Amino acid sequence: MSFTSLGLPPWMAECLKNIAITKPSAIQEACIPPILDGRDCIGGAKTGSGKTIAFAAPMIAKWAEDPFGICGVVLTPTRELAIQIADQFAALGSGVGIKTCVVIGGVEMTKQSRDLKEKPHFVIATPGRLADEIRSNGEEILPGLRRAKFLVLDEADRLLSSSMADDLATCIGALAPPEKRQTLLFTATVTDSVRALKNQAPKAGKKPVFVHEVASDEVAIPATLTQSYLFIPSYVRDAYLYSILTHEDNTSKSAIVFVNRTATAEQVRRTLEKMEIKTVSLHSEMPQRERINALAKFRAEVARVLVATDVASRGLDIPVVEMVINFEIPADPDDYVHRVGRTARAGRRGESISLVSEQDVTLIQGIEERVGQKMEQYGKIDDDDVVNNTLRPVSMAKREAIMDMDRDGFGELRKTREKKRRLKEAASAAVKNEKKKHRKKKGSS
Structure with a gap:
């Protein structure tokens, strides 16, 4: 054909x-x-x-x-x-x-x-x-x-x-x-x-x-994608993420790290940068020029890691992605499918790793039911090594990242946008009320 x-x-x-x-x-x-x-x-x-x-x-x-x-x-x-x-x-x-x-x-x-x-x-x-x-x-x-x-x-x-x-x-x-x-x-x-x-x-x-439509018997997840999980306490996610990215098998791999909130995306990016991993982020709090530049750097492999909200989970074609890490688990299993779909594209091999805490078990069960297969446990990270060698420096970098965000006024853009949204809604409601009054007046005359 x-x-x-x-x-x-x-x-x-x-x-x-x-x-x-x-x-x-x-x-x-x-x-x-x-x-x-x-x-x-x-x-x-x-x-x-x-x-x-x-x-x-x-x-x-x-x-x-x-x-x-x-x-x-x-x-x-x-x-x-x-x-x-x-x-x-x-x-x-x-x-x-x-x-x-x-x-x-x-x-x-x-x-x-x-x-x-x-x-x-x-x-x-x-x-x-x-x-x-x-x-x-x-x-x-x-x-x-x-x-x-x-x-x-x-x-x-x-x-x-x-x-x-x-x-x-x-x-x-x-x-x-x-x-x-x-x-x-x-x-x-x-x-x-x-x-x-x-x-x-x-x-x-x-x-x-x-x-x-996709045939009902087609698998939503590519056959070339390996899916695994790490069961961890929620308060040490950053340390385990750093351990995954710096494992000897992964140091040359490009990765997208998915999070659920914009503040988390910014904090994780700043933390990884302080730990000397070349990282960019993509989320709605960023000016558009910065968003374009971040994607360009990641596509050109100037940055090895992209930390993103689900704004990056749909449709974007970035051939270099070898690994997707779910730093946080999405509530909707379809969002998981879209996230991991950023790798293992066009027949290439890819890997997804989900950091699962005690609150995420039900979400993972829903995802496994949606994709029709169980995840395997990721076996390359040693818990004792994380606790003894990684947890302290990463925790310090995370605290510094949060302090920097506070100093830089991160979140002000969201507040401004929310204010504009409320004003737009109020203006729309006022127009509807005026039309309603006009119709009533017209009907009574």
Whole structure:
């Protein structure tokens, strides 16, 4: 099977070849023909299976037939994923001169507004910032958005969560109605909210939704991934993490360390740096420029360790990752699947290690049930060695890291953002009340 046999033009197949992609993956083979045929699509596939090309290649091919203003809007939950998707659009459209516009938080809003008004061909955005642009600029950008022929929800299960509902509704409300555009949903986790969309009756004049799901017997975890755990007291996590990273078998391995909170990500990064491990972090408290630089350093292997919240667990393709360490266990087993999916990609081998405390046993049992296999105990770390040689210096480094965070005022960005969120909610509630009063007044007159 070739890309041209799926209906893509030869020039697109050549672009794919230039980025070392010569054979369609399962999801590309399944979804490209129906998208080219004008059908709405729900694409579910394992992480690392090539979902972005499955929607980007046919969208660019359709745009090239009739180039005009905004052809497609791609919504995705994280800034880093938006940037990565935009890079892939640019690579695939390099020979035909497509223009993309990335609309994300942490970047100057004025420039993004100007870029939107210039009607790029593809808009790749996070719902929160695009919704802000729509509310701020109104009719200046709405005509361009309304002409978009495609709407893509990437990592659809996250986008359809209640936390993004209002912003997502604002974004979708600015586009053409469903019967006048193609809607493409892609996700590694086909949740009930995603699955419910496939049962909706097709709009007038539209073909039924095409659905491609991971087969029920496919294993969510790659066969090339080794999963293990260390059962430890919760107060010595940092010492065991350091011991894992500095074990002679691991000193040359690149690793992502996942945590549950932004403050923990910052504390762990600073602690490891004080212990002379080249480390960067990725979390929502960081300015966008720092987030971009951190990812660039990790991809270039300037830093060996990336400490991140789940902002890094979705969709990011970082080929160098050899090990994933769950410093803290996620509450949702699907989040575990996404985390460990950052390694053992495209047939490469990878390793995941989970630090399990007495409070985490139930979470680990849920994860093991979700992935259909038991974790093995990680046997390379000697408890006595950790207590005698590692615990004291790491504890001192951790205390210094926490003191540095207090001195630097870590967390102020979150407080500012929370204040803005409350003000936005209050303004939204005031507008709704005014509309309600207006309707009542109109009804009584």
